[in-house]
Amino acid sequence: MALLRHTTGEIKERKALTVNPAKTCQPIGAMYAALGVHNCFPHSHGSQGCCAYHRSTLTRHYKEPIVAGTSSFTEGSSVFGGQSNLITAIDNIFTLYDPEIIAVHTTCLSETIGDDLRQISQKAKDDGKVPEGKVLIYASTPSYVGTHITGYSNMVKGILKGFVAKTGTPNGKLNIIPGFCEPSDMAELRRLCGMMGIEIIMVPDTNGVVNGPMTGKYEMFPKGGATKEEIATMGDSMATIGLGRWATTDAVNYLDADFKVPGTILGMPIGLQATDRFIETLHKLTGKAVPDAITFERGQLVDIISDYDQYLYGKKVALAGDPDQLLPLVELIVTLGMIPAYVVSGTAGKYFEDRMAELTKDVPYDCKYKCGPQADMYLLHQWIKNDPVDLLIGNTYLKYIARDEDIPLLRHGFPILDRVGHQYFPTFGYSGGMRLLEKILAAIMDRQDRDAPETRFELQM
């Protein structure tokens, strides 16, 4: 019997019920973003359950310590406001854990009762609960608006608001705001910029924080993360690149509007063309030449694609996840000659529909895609029931569909609860593209080997 045995191909319109969501809520994105600042302690202003859930999910995804505080609301705080809980929390956190920064984000609860973080932070400072040299930053992240991507975006902007200043002396650096991606991807961005000789300030940067080494000593604040001093100078940078429309637009626009740092928003550099656009933008913005080493890596990726075309062409793929990741993935899939048959994302946005239409316009298949309400894995599964695909791409929750329908799954996105690798090996850039290709091909070729009749089972494929 099937794991999702109650799912059938009979699609009934749903307007109220979400089943197996392809998204989660804002605060977890905010918590993750805050971890990308050095010596910063994320704090969840609400009931302790949210914080427990967000910590657990991030921990399961990264297999790393994820600590955060909570205001531990009870009925009283929910009626009278959470101010005193937050101030107590701030006092305790600075006393016991001594971070440099506390990054507070709200939850459904504190948002619904209308707690004002700006005012409470001021009160905490006035009451002397914020020691000399320590900083509070905050972001409003109501989970009934948007998704975890929205929360990430809000906190990134909150971080910038907390620190960025302008001295008027150009620092000659480039700001990079990565979207909700892996620490390994952030490291890859740094590597590519380094190869081009570009100095960058990257916020957030979770590399070294959520993929740290085992040393026999627990460090609540590991070495990684952008420092507040570094962030402070972002107003003097030459330009900003945001990677991921949903996750970075607000931050990029903020730097543009308030500090006159011109911004460019690109898709995440996943796959060939998206990486091309990223590298080209780096070149145009900084005037630095693209070194041969990067062109070499690009050529290797193109080489793999051309070598393995016959395994990919015409294969159908179903994807679920965040639009910032899905769009470049779909572009890659189309480039490979594959068909992005079904795509769902719980994160809404008109751009998604437009871009999907554009990307799939020449694809010889009636591709189905949906984002926003009821764009969930249940719908994706129903589509698959009606006309199956050859490959699934998305987070671990897709493994139930994968098993039921006997379709290989490439784990990508958030959360990945049952495999290792995403923390350490990027999918960004050309070399990340090679890794993606390797995984896609392995899935498809393993499958071909498994299914081949005796006569067609071949040593060399």
Next chain:
Amino acid sequence: MSSKPINVEEIKKELIAKMPTKVARKRAKSIVPGAGGSGEAIPEIQANVRTVPGIITQRGCTYAGCKGVVLGPSRDIVNLTHGPIGCGFYSWLTRRNETDAGPDGDNFIPYCFSTDLTEHDIVFGGMKKLSAAIQEAYDNFHPKAISVFSTCPVGLIGDDIHSVARQMQEKLGITVFANSCEGYRGVSQSAGHHIANNQIMKHIIGTDDTPVEGKYKINILGEYNIGGDAFEIERILEKCGITLIATFSGNSTVESFRKAHFADLNTVMCHRSLNYVAEMMETKFGIPWIKVNFIGAHATAKSLRRIATYFEDQELLDRVEQVIAEEMPAIEAAIKDIRPRTEGKTAMMFVGGSRAHHYQELFGELGMKVLCAGYEFAHRDDYEGRHVLPKIKVDADSRNIEELEVEQDATRYKPRKTPEQLEALKAKGVEVKDYDGMIGQMDKNSLIIDDISQYETEKLIEIMKPDIFCAGIKEKYIIQKMGMPMKQLHNYDIGGPYAGFVGAINWYRDIDRMVNSKIWSLTKAPWQSEGPELEASYVAE
């Protein structure tokens, strides 16, 4: 590693030294020494009180206890989270409740159902969306029952989820009920267990009078089938010829809950999450309850004997002895092999509401000592024993949780034993309605800590250096970064079952593997292990 003399009072002082005065005063009341051995007075511990904001608690919320723990593992109920998407998402398959869909094939556990409230609903109210969602769940899935869980914002906007449930029950003709389990409602998951149990009591238990066959009929209360524990217990009971009607709630069904009133005995595993259901079922149906523990081979044998003694039937007593005799050789062989490698090692356990007590049996079987233990969401009676129940103050937070008034059921009440019989059973060591709690069984040189904070955890490990630490996923990698194995006891790190006889052997093997793993001695690179000369010589080469 450890076994150096320790003074628990000193340790306690160190744990709270750095805290702001008010916090230190509060935390001090939640930290007490054990009272092991006879004669010692059981100290009072502060429990089930609010967490201090900002000290990094490992606790979850009322919703988590209600949906995630108690109702979640009932496989044929559509559990619908009414709220923004997060709560539903995080409680989706994250508790490892193993499930066998059985012959009827109903299993909704792999699904996450949510009304996914958005800003519009928060402003204008979510009741319409909720009834529409219930309708759509029915149309798509045709379940036997639907239960609704409210999350924080729902409570604040005041959606009347109970009236929506009533209306939909009438309309659809299936059981529909709601749980007001907003996360802020209690101080921990515990409030949520209570809320769920109340609703199961009100809406389901005892609603099907089709008789259940079987000579010795029992229910298990508080066994959630993490990692398949309930399957192993079911195997053993079946072997003994004992009929298990319902497990609250691991791999369980509405059907089994409906017939639970046919049991002649309730056996309580997790005292915390289900003791009041046992009480209510006694009042309503006349079913006595006893505390059992199927964690640990000897604990399992003891519990089986207690059940058999309760039924006062020689045939059952003999059968149980025979089963124990069949199962024990494998246990003894495993212990003989493994114990030399685990003997004398030490552990700490900070888990939910009963495991920190139950698992001490298993460590004991490995010759290991538990230095410190505590619960995330227990109440004083779980620590001090049920005799403190009358002394527990009802505060504002406990008043939030409905206390059901149950009465003898007009037709279904049937006392299973006379007071004299119960008295006689007591003499044979089978005391009904009783639980001694954890403190009395722990050594005087150990510490019992309620709702331990991250800060205290780190300090405690620094001072006492146990060989293994047991807790949950949030603590896991923090502890491991310190170079020490960490066993998850909420979720078992994919291991299990650990209950019963087969489970005990699994546990011995896993603990052996963990405390003797090579990797902990390799955390330093060769050039880091020794003093400065060595470092210099590496540079020189």
